Amino acid sequence: MSQFPVENGELVVGGVPLTRLAARVGQTPFYAYDRALLSARVAELRQALPAAIQLHYAVKANPMPALVGHMAGLVDGLDVASAGELAIALDAGCAPADISFAGPGKRDAELAQAVAAGVLLNVESFREARALAEISTRLGWPARVAVRVNPDFELKSSGMKMGGGPKPFGVDAEEVPALLAEVGRLGLAFEGFHLFAGSQNLRAEAIVEAQQKSFELALRLADSAPAPVRVLNLGGGFGIPYFPGETHLDLAPIGANLAGIATAAATRLPGAALVIELGRFLVGEAGIYVCRVIDRKVSRGQVFLVCDGGLHHHLSASGNFGQVLRKNYPAAIGNRLEAPGTTPTSVVGPLCTPLDLLADRMALPDAGPGDLVVIFQSGAYGASASPQAFLGHPAAIEALV
Numbered sequence: 001m002s003q004f005p006v007e008n009g010e011l012v013v014g015g016v017p018l019t020r021l022a023a024r025v026g027q028t029p030f031y032a033y034d035r036a037l038l039s040a041r042v043a044e045l046r047q048a049l050p051a052a053i054q055l056h057y058a059v060k061a062n063p064m065p066a067l068v069g070h071m072a073g074l075v076d077g078l079d080v081a082s083a084g085e086l087a088i089a090l091d092a093g094c095a096p097a098d099i100s101f102a103g104p105g106k107r108d109a110e111l112a113q114a115v116a117a118g119v120l121l122n123v124e125s126f127r128e129a130r131a132l133a134e135i136s137t138r139l140g141w142p143a144r145v146a147v148r149v150n151p152d153f154e155l156k157s158s159g160m161k162m163g164g165g166p167k168p169f170g171v172d173a174e175e176v177p178a179l180l181a182e183v184g185r186l187g188l189a190f191e192g193f194h195l196f197a198g199s200q201n202l203r204a205e206a207i208v209e210a211q212q213k214s215f216e217l218a219l220r221l222a223d224s225a226p227a228p229v230r231v232l233n234l235g236g237g238f239g240i241p242y243f244p245g246e247t248h249l250d251l252a253p254i255g256a257n258l259a260g261i262a263t264a265a266a267t268r269l270p271g272a273a274l275v276i277e278l279g280r281f282l283v284g285e286a287g288i289y290v291c292r293v294i295d296r297k298v299s300r301g302q303v304f305l306v307c308d309g310g311l312h313h314h315l316s317a318s319g320n321f322g323q324v325l326r327k328n329y330p331a332a333i334g335n336r337l338e339a340p341g342t343t344p345t346s347v348v349g350p351l352c353t354p355l356d357l358l359a360d361r362m363a364l365p366d367a368g369p370g371d372l373v374v375i376f377q378s379g380a381y382g383a384s385a386s387p388q389a390f391l392g393h394p395a396a397i398e399a400l401v
């Protein structure tokens with residue numbers, strides 16, 4: 001993976017060679033995130049998108065507090081999906097005005113915390129709107145709200161669809177005018193709309209189409225709004241390549257289309273901030289997962305590297321986090337990068353289940369106990385998206401380097 005340099009056959013992360021980093025961290029397995037790569041990704045995106053577009057980081061992708069703190073200094077806002085993530089965002093120093101909170105089942109206690117903090121709440125049901133009105137009255141602070149819309153279209157070729165058709169997220173577009181009337185009647189401070197159609201998309205045309213349709217839908221809904229639209233969150237869905245044959249997302253057409261949207265918004269929604277919210281695209285490629293080979297076994301001719309980490313730390317690399325067909329994440333022996341990858345090797349973890357597979361018959365150099373297996377593209381949906389308590393092994397450490 002070309003984003004990480006190689007020195008003397010070793011991967012270098014944040015300027016530190018891998019074996020030295022493992023010693024510094026003090027244990028395997030661990031995740032390491034490269035600050036410089038995180039910063040470079042945000043800079044690349046700013047370059048490609050019009051200046052009028054605000055960039056938010058979706059904390060769900062990687063909630064490690066130090067990483068969120070680093071991201072908070074780079075982006076225009078943070079999106080959270082629970083009171084736990086809200087606390088991380090506030091601790092990271094993000095201004096409450098720049099935090100928004102989405103999620104289909106916000107508990108009343110979470111709503112109250114968010115109202116007290118002064119963040120923007122993406123309202124996802126009529127019940128939630130009424131609960132927010134009660135909380136506002138009780139606390140004496142107005143709830144700032146945007147309406148999360150379940151659009152009447154899908155994000156095509158998306159890894160995970162989160163809008164269009166029947167969905168638990170947001171309110172169906174056709175019911176939004178009634179919800180807007182309710183928001184007005186309840187006296188909530190209406191600020192705008194949130195549309196999020198899906199995740200992990202590598203086709204620029206599909207993202208362009210979804211953003212364009214989202215903008216047009218928001219323009220129509222704005223006619224029923226109780227106050228001018230001040231924020232329009234057009235979602236995200238930018239993917240990263242994981243598997244052979246996948247290529248990087250082409251940002252140029254997305255930037256060009258967003259420039260058109262920004263121009264139209266200046267007259268049709270004057271004063272509205274345009275936001276996109278990205279998780280995986282911002283952090284996924286800056287992170288690796290590292291585990292150490294405990295044993296090398298050959299079973300009926302098949303080589304297995306048995307490691308001290310696996311599915312319990314990195315569910316998505318094992319293929320069990322939403323994938324339909326299991327494919328290998330890019331992987332390497334991080335301390336033997338100059339050796340040719342010639343041996344079909346399966347990398348497995350220590351769990352007593354055949355699901356604990358990090359690489360299935362991948363061409364890797366000869367490796368054995370003590371060597372370091374690296375799984376790339378691991379900066380998003382890794383540690384926090386894995387069942388770390390499963391089978392009672394130690395948790396992975398995370399380091400920002």
Ligand SMILES: *Cc1c(COP(=O)(O)O)cnc(C)c1O
Pocket residue numbers: 058060061079102196198199200236237238277278279280281380
């Ligand atoms: C999950 C999610 C995101 C982040 O998605 P990525 O694919 O990581 O960019 C952003 N917004 C909302 C509402 C989400 O649910």
